Amino acid sequence: MLKKKKDAEGQSGKVMWKTLGFMLKTAWQHRPSLIFVYLVRLVADVASKLSSIILPKFLLDEIVLFAGGAELSQHIRNAAFYAGLIVVINLAASVLNSISANCKATISEWFNEYFERMLSDHAMQMDFEHTEDPKALDQIGKAKEGISWYSGGVIGILDPAYNVAMNLTVLAGVVAIIIVTCPLLLPLQFVSLIFITVLNARVNKIEAESYKELAKINRVFSYVLWNLADFQYGKEIRMYESADMMSHKAELLGMDLTSVWRSNQYKQRKSSWKMDIINALRDGISYFYIGYLAIKRTITIGDFSMCISAASSLYWSLNGIVISVQEIMKKCNYASEYLKFLDYPAAMPKGSKAVTGEQHIVEFCHVSFRYPRTEKDVLHDINLKISSGEHLSVVGLNGAGKTTFIKLLCRLYDVTEGEILIDGVNIKEYSDEEYRKLFAVVFQDFQLFAFSLKENIVLGGEEDAERVKEVLTLSGLYDEAMKLKNGMDTMLYKGFDEDGTDLSGGQRQKMAISRALYKDAPIVILDEPTAALDPVAEYEIYRQFHSLVGGKTAIYISHRLSSCKFCDRIAVFADDTIKEYGTHEALVRKTDGIYAKMFAAQAQYYVENA
Numbered sequence: 001m002l003k004k005k006k007d008a009e010g011q012s013g014k015v016m017w018k019t020l021g022f023m024l025k026t027a028w029q030h031r032p033s034l035i036f037v038y039l040v041r042l043v044a045d046v047a048s049k050l051s052s053i054i055l056p057k058f059l060l061d062e063i064v065l066f067a068g069g070a071e072l073s074q075h076i077r078n079a080a081f082y083a084g085l086i087v088v089i090n091l092a093a094s095v096l097n098s099i100s101a102n103c104k105a106t107i108s109e110w111f112n113e114y115f116e117r118m119l120s121d122h123a124m125q126m127d128f129e130h131t132e133d134p135k136a137l138d139q140i141g142k143a144k145e146g147i148s149w150y151s152g153g154v155i156g157i158l159d160p161a162y163n164v165a166m167n168l169t170v171l172a173g174v175v176a177i178i179i180v181t182c183p184l185l186l187p188l189q190f191v192s193l194i195f196i197t198v199l200n201a202r203v204n205k206i207e208a209e210s211y212k213e214l215a216k217i218n219r220v221f222s223y224v225l226w227n228l229a230d231f232q233y234g235k236e237i238r239m240y241e242s243a244d245m246m247s248h249k250a251e252l253l254g255m256d257l258t259s260v261w262r263s264n265q266y267k268q269r270k271s272s273w274k275m276d277i278i279n280a281l282r283d284g285i286s287y288f289y290i291g292y293l294a295i296k297r298t299i300t301i302g303d304f305s306m307c308i309s310a311a312s313s314l315y316w317s318l319n320g321i322v323i324s325v326q327e328i329m330k331k332c333n334y335a336s337e338y339l340k341f342l343d344y345p346a347a348m349p350k351g352s353k354a355v356t357g358e359q360h361i362v363e364f365c366h367v368s369f370r371y372p373r374t375e376k377d378v379l380h381d382i383n384l385k386i387s388s389g390e391h392l393s394v395v396g397l398n399g400a401g402k403t404t405f406i407k408l409l410c411r412l413y414d415v416t417e418g419e420i421l422i423d424g425v426n427i428k429e430y431s432d433e434e435y436r437k438l439f440a441v442v443f444q445d446f447q448l449f450a451f452s453l454k455e456n457i458v459l460g461g462e463e464d465a466e467r468v469k470e471v472l473t474l475s476g477l478y479d480e481a482m483k484l485k486n487g488m489d490t491m492l493y494k495g496f497d498e499d500g501t502d503l504s505g506g507q508r509q510k511m512a513i514s515r516a517l518y519k520d521a522p523i524v525i526l527d528e529p530t531a532a533l534d535p536v537a538e539y540e541i542y543r544q545f546h547s548l549v550g551g552k553t554a555i556y557i558s559h560r561l562s563s564c565k566f567c568d569r570i571a572v573f574a575d576d577t578i579k580e581y582g583t584h585e586a587l588v589r590k591t592d593g594i595y596a597k598m599f600a601a602q603a604q605y606y607v608e609n610a
Contacts, residue, residue: 012329019332022339023157030114031107034154038162041100046169048093051086053174053309058082061302108155115147115338127347128412129372136344141218143341150334157331160324167320174317177310181303182290189315192282197322199271199278204330210264217260221253286311347372348414351429355422355438359388360522360553362409366418369408377416378404380576386569388522391554393564395595396573402557403444405573406527409555410439440521444528444557446512448503450495453481454488457515471517475510523553561599570595 027034062079123140130136147153178185224246290311294304367382379401386392394402407413408420411427420427427435448456457468468488472478484490484501491500503511516524556567564570564584572580572587572595580587580595587595 012333015336016329016332019336019339020157020161020328023154023335026111027154027158031110034104034107034158037100037103037107038158040096042162042166042169044093044096044100045166046173048090049170049313050173051089053177053306053313055082055086055089056309057300057302057306059086059302060305061300064301104155108153111154112148115153119143119147119338119341122342122344126344128407129347130344133347133372139337139341139344142337145218146334146337151331153335157328157335160327160331163324164321164328167317167324170313171317171321174310174314177306178314181299182293182307182311184289185286185307185311185314188282188285188289189311189318192278193315193318193322195278196275196319197326199275200323200326202271203268204326206264206267207330210260217253217256221250221257224250224253282315286315348411349428350432351427351435352431353425353429353434355430355434357423358522360423360438361388361421362386362523362553363421363424364418365421367408367415367420368417369404369413370416371413377576379408382418382578384571384578384581386553386555388553389551390569391549391567392556393567393570394555394557394573395559395561395564395570395598400573401576402573403527406441406443406525406555406557409525410441411435438521438523439525440516440519440523441525442509442512442516442527446508448492448508448511450491450493450500452486452489452491453484453501453511456492456511457518459515461519467518468514471514472510474517475514477507477510477514480507521552523555524549525555525557527557528559561595561602564599 059079059082062076062082119140126136151157152159175186287308290299290304290307293299293307294301299307362385364382364384367379368377369379370377382405394405396402404413408415411420411432414428422430422435422438454463454468457471458464469478472481472488481488481490485499491497493502494500513526516526554567556564558564568583570580570582570584570587571578572593574594580590580593587593588599590596
């Protein structure tokens with residue numbers, strides 16, 4: 001048990017030094033002026049604290065002397081000098097502290113934005129698998145809260161580190177004063193500090209444990225509240241009258257949060273009361289001891305004042321050091337969640353090979369796959385070869401694994417068994433950046449961003465106005481785009497621009513198709529690309545798209561089997577594998593086959609309507 005406790009303390013120390021080092025390095029690299037601000041503040045604070053202890057002694061001694069009958073003019077001048085010096089030093093310290101506080105506030109805001117940007121960059125670069133992993137999502141939540149609310153970021157951690165340095169400096173001066181005037185105060189302050197340190201450590205431990213418990217609740221709570229305020233969900237909330245349900249969920253989660261905080265405060269209460277009692281006893285004994293020395297005339301009235309201030313400063317300097325160290329450990333523990341997120345292990349091994357050539361052959365060799373944290377294969381023993389320039393249609397009922405097939409090909413997930421080859425090379429050997437240049441994909445759940453229409457098409461590519469016009473024309477969206485107030489520079493959605501536009505479902509799909517066309521990749525994948533289009537618009541998309549793709553490899557996923565006529569081969573997914581494979585004509589002739597039945601079921605509606 002003792003060994004585990006020591007290991008935990010050692011680990012906590014490593015976390016503290018690693019995180020503190022990261023913060024110091026980050027501050028020095030990006031805002032070295034912050035270190036200068038702390039140095040100026042250190043000089044001002046130490047001068048103010050020590051002068052407030054020492055100078056009143058001389059002031060009081062002067063007052064006592066001329067009150068006792070000494071020469072008035074000389075002692076008044078001395079008293080005025082000490083009083084003026086106290087005022088000047090404290091005023092200068094106050095001004096410097098005010099300036100440093102303003103500088104720190106500005107720098108703190110810069111670092112808040114910097115850490116948010118770093119977190120967002122890393123989240124976008126993480127393996128896709130992590131975006132569907134609750135542990136990774138919880139870690140993102142802990143990283144966001146840990147680097148901001150709980151730790152305060154660079155300033156939140158460097159402030160207590162500064163307090164340690166400042167209190168150590170003051171402590172050196174105060175100890176020298178006490179050793180000369182009232183030495184018995186030292187053991188008294190140290191003993192009381194030991195008890196306070198133990199009790200405060202318990203308080204910090206309770207707070208750290210509640211933080212871990214709050215991370216998941218905060219993530220869910222924020223999700224519910226965000227949806228309540230997000231216009232994207234406005235139609236569903238109103239049409240299904242779900243506002244009360246959402247509010248009830250938020251209320252329940254709020255009660256969970258309150259329960260955790262209440263429990264946290266209750267656990268901390270006993271330790272807080274004990275600390276108050278110890279502080280009261282320490283002050284009482286200290287005053288009695290110093291008062292006794294003054295009555296015995298071992299020290300002067302000025303010494304009495306200085307000892308009282310020194311005793312108080314001794315304790316609060318020692319306490320400040322201990323509390324600040326504990327504060328550093330606590331805040332570094334919170335902020336370390338951010339470093340854990342930045343160091344979050346990759347879900348997939350990374351290759352380094354470059355993709356060469358313009359013609360690419362895709363092969364699935366005995367591929368099986370199950371999603372992480374599940375035990376059942378969603379794809380089993382998939383064997384398929386797609387030649388360069390071939391157009392493949394992937395069909396099947398919902399849940400048959402069609403989209404998962406695409407995720408594996410795009411290497412958003414790695415296969416559980418078997419391998420996927422591109423030009424005879426396992427895709428794990430290619431670098432991610434090079435490999436993903438092969439694909440232009442319209443996912444079933446594609447996303448458009450609150451950027452301009454043009455930016456949504458270009459995204460990471462180089463802007464080519466003529467090319468943008470060409471792909472919009474091919475998708476049938478160009479004429480509609482040019483009717484907008486700002487043409488292709490029109491912002492999507494109204495969240496950031498009141499002149500923004502909200503596209504219809506069909507227009508959104510045409511946008512996504514335009515984006516895929518613009519990328520001009522050798523392999524094009526369309527996962528339900530025309531679900532929101534009417535049959536005529538769908539036919540036009542496929543007719544023009546087929547013509548444009550030409551010699552490129554294309555994979556279509558669609559529930560509308562009319563699209564299959566444009567393809568060279570059809571793969572029918574069912575029961576977690578490929579059940580049928582062949583041309584449209586060949587599969588239709590298998591009257592008892594899955595494809596033939598699906599095609600006949602869809603065809604009858606058109607025949608009946610006709």
